[in-house]
Amino acid sequence: xEPVPLRLERALGxxxxxxxxxxxxAAGELHQLVHARFGRWLPGPxxxxxxxxxxxxxxxxxxxxxxxxxxxxxxxxxxxxVPATIGELVRDRLEPLSxxxxxxxxxxxxxxxxxxxxxxxxxxxDGQVVEGLAEAEDAGVLAQVGGGLDFxxxxxxxxxxxxxxxxxxxxxxxxIAAALADAGGGASGAKxxxxxxxxxxxxxxxxxxxxxxAAAASARSAAAPEGAAGLAELARxxxxxxxxxxxxxxxxxxxxxxxxxxxxxxxxxxxxxxVDGLAPxxxxxxxxxxxxxxxxxxESQPAGAACAQQAV
Numbered sequence: 262x263e264p265v266p267l268r269l270e271r272a273l274g275x276x277x278x279x280x281x282x283x284x285x286x287a288a289g290e291l292h293q294l295v296h297a298r299f300g301r302w303l304p305g306p307x308x309x310x311x312x313x314x315x316x317x318x319x320x321x322x323x324x325x326x327x328x329x330x331x332x333x334x335x336x337x338x339x340x341x342x343v344p345a346t347i348g349e350l351v352r353d354r355l356e357p358l359s360x361x362x363x364x365x366x367x368x369x370x371x372x373x374x375x376x377x378x379x380x381x382x383x384x385x386x387d388g389q390v391v392e393g394l395a396e397a398e399d400a401g402v403l404a405q406v407g408g409g410l411d412f413x414x415x416x417x418x419x420x421x422x423x424x425x426x427x428x429x430x431x432x433x434x435x436x437i438a439a440a441l442a443d444a445g446g447g448a449s450g451a452k453x454x455x456x457x458x459x460x461x462x463x464x465x466x467x468x469x470x471x472x473x474x475a476a477a478a479s480a481r482s483a484a485a486p487e488g489a490a491g492l493a494e495l496a497r498x499x500x501x502x503x504x505x506x507x508x509x510x511x512x513x514x515x516x517x518x519x520x521x522x523x524x525x526x527x528x529x530x531x532x533x534x535x536v537d538g539l540a541p542x543x544x545x546x547x548x549x550x551x552x553x554x555x556x557x558x559x560e561s562q563p564a565g566a567a568c569a570q571q572a573v
Contacts, residue, residue: 285317294319295326305523306487307334314341314415321347321416337491338460338498340423343416351420358400361393363421366402366412370422371430372437372457374409382440383433434461452476452492459495470499474511477518486521493518509535509544516551525559 286294292308295301303311303326311329315321328342335341343351355363368380375383381390394410397403404413412418425433438457441450455476458469473496480489493515500508512535520528532552539545 286319286322287317288312291315291317291319291322295323298323299326299330301330303329304334304526306337306490306519306527307524309487310341314419316415336494338495341419343419343423347416348420351416354400354402354417355421358402359393359396361389362396362400362402363393365390365393366397366421367425367433368437369403369410369412370418370425371433371460372453373418374406374411375437376409379437379440379444380410382443383436385436431461431463434458437461452479452488456492456495459492459499462499464499465501466499467501467504470496470501470507470511473499474514477514481518481521486518490515490518490522490524490527509539513548513551516555520555520558525555529555529559 288309291312292303295303295308295311307329311322311325315325324344324347325341328344329335332342355366358366364384365380368383369375372379372383377391377394380394384390394403398405398410401413402417403410412421422430434457438454438461441454441457444450451472455469455472459473462469473492477489477492477496480486480492493511497508497511497515500511512531516528516531516535519525519531529552532548532555536545536548536552539548
């Protein structure tokens with residue numbers, strides 16, 4: 262029903278044009294596009310993050326992939342790079358919002374689909390936060406999704422989150438973890454709280470690492486190996502020095518979760534690094550067996566086929 266732009270009907274000699282609405286590209290299609298453009302297969306979990314963050318927009322996905330290939334693949338706890346060309350477009354959308362609205366946006370960028378009560382609790386229960394959320398909704402930046410709040414486009418969240426200084430980001434995650442503890446939420450709430458505690462940690466912390474390891478096992482049991490890998494990676498990072506057995510166990514778990522999530526390259530890299538530091542004995546033998554399984558599976562697939570299958 263919309264008018265044809267640019268008066269194109271004149272150039273068509275009076276014939277009625279047919280308009281085709283293009284939706285977002287599927288993850289597998291984006292994977293093929295990135296490979297065709299750059300000659301590289303992104304690891305499955307990384308590609309899925311790019312697909313979600315770009316909203317399936319091929320221009321956004323290619324720009325983000327270009328930055329990733331140049332800088333190196335990010336850890337699951339790191340924000341995806343937002344190239345300046347995209348960031349400027351998104352910042353123009355956020356510029357008119359008031360400080361109270363932007364404060365609320367920080368929480369939603371760190372905790373997607375957070376209920377209004379959780380957002381308010383994470384910033385100290387300030388009543389103005391609710392007004393800020395309403396302002397962001399009226400501006401088309403936030404929307405109600407499944408009982409919580411989320412950005413109307415994933416890139417808005419990526420830009421907001423990437424602009425938060427590291428120290429403030431850690432404080433933000435600790436505030437969200439405290440709000441989650443007060444709210445309860447069962448097993449899913451415990452996993453979310455462990456994740457935010459890990460992202461808010463100032464350094465190695467045995468208690469937080471234990472909670473993250475347990476949350477990773479729970480995520481795997483819930484058929485979410487990609488989430489389990491992120492939790493396990495954070496658990497290993499926060500393992501205090503001198504706890505070599507804990508570090509080895511968590512690295513084995515991380516490699517297993519990466520493998521199950523489709524990132525055979527990441528799983529192989531973790532196991533190879535682990536086996537290099539082990540003396541001959543039962544531990545080294547166990548790691549070598551797992552490494553052999555990962556290598557056999559990866560090398561038995563045609564080039565690129567496994568990557569494309571994982572992306573789909």
